[in-house]
Amino acid sequence: MIKISKLSKTYSTGTFTVPALKGISLEIEPGEFVAITGASGSGKSTMMNLLGLLDRPSAGSYILDGMDVSNLDDNEYASLRNRKIGFVFQAFNLLPRLTALKNVELSMLYAGIKLEERRKRAVEGLTLLGLEDRLHHFPNELSGGQNQRVAIARALANQPAIILADEPTGALDSQTGLEIMSIFQELNRHGTTVVLVTHELNIAQHSRRILRMADGLLVADEEVTHPLDAREELQALREKGAEA
Amino acid sequence: MNIGELVLVAIESIKSNKLRSFLTTLGIVIGIAAVIAVVGIGQGGRAMLMTEMEKFGTNLFGLWVNYRDGESFRIDDLSINDISVIKENVPQVKYLAPVTYNQMPLRGSKGQKTVQVIGTTAEYAQIRNLEMAWGRFIRDDDAAVGRRIIVLDEKTAVKLFGPGNPVGKRVMIMSNSAVVVGVIKSDSSMLGFNSQQVAYMPWSFLCRLTDWKVIHELQGSAESKEEVETAMNLAKKILERRHNAPNHYYAYSMEQEMQSANKVTGIMTLVIGCIAGISLLVGGIGVMNIMLVSVTERTREIGIRMALGARRKDILIQFIIESIVLCLLGGFIGIIIGYGGALLVAKLAKWPPLVSVWTVVLAVGFSMAVGLFFGIYPANKASKMDPIEALRRD
Numbered sequence: 001m002i003k004i005s006k007l008s009k010t011y012s013t014g015t016f017t018v019p020a021l022k023g024i025s026l027e028i029e030p031g032e033f034v035a036i037t038g039a040s041g042s043g044k045s046t047m048m049n050l051l052g053l054l055d056r057p058s059a060g061s062y063i064l065d066g067m068d069v070s071n072l073d074d075n076e077y078a079s080l081r082n083r084k085i086g087f088v089f090q091a092f093n094l095l096p097r098l099t100a101l102k103n104v105e106l107s108m109l110y111a112g113i114k115l116e117e118r119r120k121r122a123v124e125g126l127t128l129l130g131l132e133d134r135l136h137h138f139p140n141e142l143s144g145g146q147n148q149r150v151a152i153a154r155a156l157a158n159q160p161a162i163i164l165a166d167e168p169t170g171a172l173d174s175q176t177g178l179e180i181m182s183i184f185q186e187l188n189r190h191g192t193t194v195v196l197v198t199h200e201l202n203i204a205q206h207s208r209r210i211l212r213m214a215d216g217l218l219v220a221d222e223e224v225t226h227p228l229d230a231r232e233e234l235q236a237l238r239e240k241g242a243e244a
Numbered sequence: 245m246n247i248g249e250l251v252l253v254a255i256e257s258i259k260s261n262k263l264r265s266f267l268t269t270l271g272i273v274i275g276i277a278a279v280i281a282v283v284g285i286g287q288g289g290r291a292m293l294m295t296e297m298e299k300f301g302t303n304l305f306g307l308w309v310n311y312r313d314g315e316s317f318r319i320d321d322l323s324i325n326d327i328s329v330i331k332e333n334v335p336q337v338k339y340l341a342p343v344t345y346n347q348m349p350l351r352g353s354k355g356q357k358t359v360q361v362i363g364t365t366a367e368y369a370q371i372r373n374l375e376m377a378w379g380r381f382i383r384d385d386d387a388a389v390g391r392r393i394i395v396l397d398e399k400t401a402v403k404l405f406g407p408g409n410p411v412g413k414r415v416m417i418m419s420n421s422a423v424v425v426g427v428i429k430s431d432s433s434m435l436g437f438n439s440q441q442v443a444y445m446p447w448s449f450l451c452r453l454t455d456w457k458v459i460h461e462l463q464g465s466a467e468s469k470e471e472v473e474t475a476m477n478l479a480k481k482i483l484e485r486r487h488n489a490p491n492h493y494y495a496y497s498m499e500q501e502m503q504s505a506n507k508v509t510g511i512m513t514l515v516i517g518c519i520a521g522i523s524l525l526v527g528g529i530g531v532m533n534i535m536l537v538s539v540t541e542r543t544r545e546i547g548i549r550m551a552l553g554a555r556r557k558d559i560l561i562q563f564i565i566e567s568i569v570l571c572l573l574g575g576f577i578g579i580i581i582g583y584g585g586a587l588l589v590a591k592l593a594k595w596p597p598l599v600s601v602w603t604v605v606l607a608v609g610f611s612m613a614v615g616l617f618f619g620i621y622p623a624n625k626a627s628k629m630d631p632i633e634a635l636r637r638d
């Protein structure tokens with residue numbers, strides 16, 4: 001699915017340069033659930049931006065879904081982002097003036113899908129995430145968890161090869177965060193490749209593989225033998241709530 | 245992504261911020277409204293002027309004495325015999341009549357009034373397309389028999405005799421009297437040519453009254469519009485020869501007058517239209533200004549769209565279309581307001597509002613062009629954004 005080798009990224013801000021990534025090699029197979037952790041400034045977001053084709057590496061190669069993308073132009077990047085990658089952001093990044101439905105339609109719009117089909121698929125996606133009665137709400141009329149679910153529906157709309165989520169639970173309380181994690185786990189069970197960045201170990205424990213970054217380098221790559229199950233945790237929380 | 249979809253996106257975005265959209269396009273609204281109103285009023289006024297002038301007959305021409313420095317008035321500059329000579333020798337001349345002006349106090353049974361009395365002959369009625377309200381105009385035999393008659397216009401008739409048919413009644417002119425034989429319909433012209441109150445009497449009668457055989461002007465009409473030029477020039481030549489006075493006469497035609505009036509009103513419309521056009525330009529700069537602000541404000545939106553797969557071209561076109569749609573919207577509102585303005589002025593001035601299809605097409609095209617031109621720079625700026633930078637902005 002993803003194969004990067006000796007990928008590096010150096011930001012130059014006027015007088016001095018910041019090496020954000022210092023040569024990272026990595027492979028992610030289809031169907032994996034990977035969490036990237038590390039201290040603030042260790043290069044996690046930089047890495048995600050490169051994987052998501054939002055940015056270009058300073059050096060190294062990147063093979064996405066069997067295709068070397070190192071030498072593609074902006075238009076091809078845009079098209080690959082559209083078809084292969086679904087982004088989920090910490091800040092949701094929904095368009096505030098569009099309804100949930102329209103927001104979900106957006107990525108399909110750029111895929112050239114006809115309005116009728118877009119509408120149908122957006123409704124399906126939102127229904128799947130339990131938002132069937134929030135289709136015509138604007139982001140400011142929805143809770144954080146609901147907004148993030150809209151964002152996930154949008155990321156999934158074009159049936160991407162991979163979901164890239166940078167701190168998707170960062171702006172949510174722990175229970176809502178768990179709800180989002182259970183969605184990712186559910187998606188992953190059905191075969192979607194998920195890569196998420198988090199600095200919360202607890203969140204990372206829901207993945208099946210944890211990559212640890214420090215100072216622009218990959219310092220650990222561990223399998224999670226017994227991932228936490230967000231659905232069970234939520235169940236337990238609810239029972240505790242009911243007892244109290 | 246096809247253009248239709250992008251138009252929808254643009255409309256969506258315009259709708260989502262109605263107040264700002266309206267304020268953005270206000271300059272275009274005002275500019276287009278001004279252009280439409282000015283051109284509409286101008287064209288209406290011109291059409292009005294032309295129909296008014298046509299009422300006099302487009303075949304009309306006149307011959308005057310052209311007094312130059314040091315020349316003094318001579319009583320025999322135009323003589324009654326000139327008329328028959330001209331008519332015999334110039335087949336293009338259909339009618340020709342003498343015109344002598346004199347201010348005279350007229351008194352009737354109900355009142356009195358000093359009016360412009362025109363001494364002329366029967367053909368004058370044909371030359372000036374005069375219509376009778378009552379009775380008849382001067383006839384050829386009136387002069388021959390020396391009848392003491394007068395033809396009034398409606399306003400004068402009312403002034404002298406009150407409403408009703410005054411034919412057969414007597415008008416006192418100083419110590420003389422004349423019988424009313426007819427009343428001319430007063431023209432409702434707004435141009436003022438005919439609004440002056442006038443009365444007509446046979447030229448010979450007027451001469452007898454004033455004891456002065458003078459002709460101020462010859463007025464005639466040609467067989468057709470095309471022959472006016474020839475008719476008046478030949479007539480002028482004959483006058484020059486008969487009076488042995490080269491360059492002593494001046495000829496004018498309604499056709500010439502109309503052409504110059506047409507030119508003047510056309511130039512005026514153009515000049516005022518240009519000024520209105522400048523306001524459109526200012527409006528366009530306003531649109532660009534707000535579009536630039538809007539692009540900056542919507543940086544994050546641009547970043548999100550890019551992350552979702554919008555190509556730079558999609559962003560570019562989206563913003564250009566937004567600008568065009570905004571300006572078109574302003575254009576349409578402007579057309580309605582401008583047309584309303586032209587209609588109002590036309591109604592007050594009693595002339596036809598004339599907003600031609602071409603003016604509207606031009607206005608629509610122009611507002612589109614303004615939208616395109618002033619949208620390109622902001623749109624280009626939007627499309628050049630770096631997706632990560634844009635996403636990071638809040």
Ligand SMILES: Nc1ncnc2c1ncn2[C@@H]1O[C@H](COP(=O)(O)OP(=O)(O)OP(=O)(O)O)[C@@H](O)[C@H]1O
Nearest residue numbers: 011013018020039040041042043044045046047199
């Ligand atoms: N546009 C930029 N210009 C200059 N330096 C940058 C830029 N973006 C990131 N950096 C630098 O690159 C390094 C890695 O940043 P990055 O955002 O990837 O960290 P992170 O691991 O995501 O941190 P956090 O957990 O706080 O989000 C940091 O030192 C940061 O200052």
Ligand SMILES: [Mg+2]
Nearest residue numbers: 044045046166
């Ligand atoms: Mg980060």
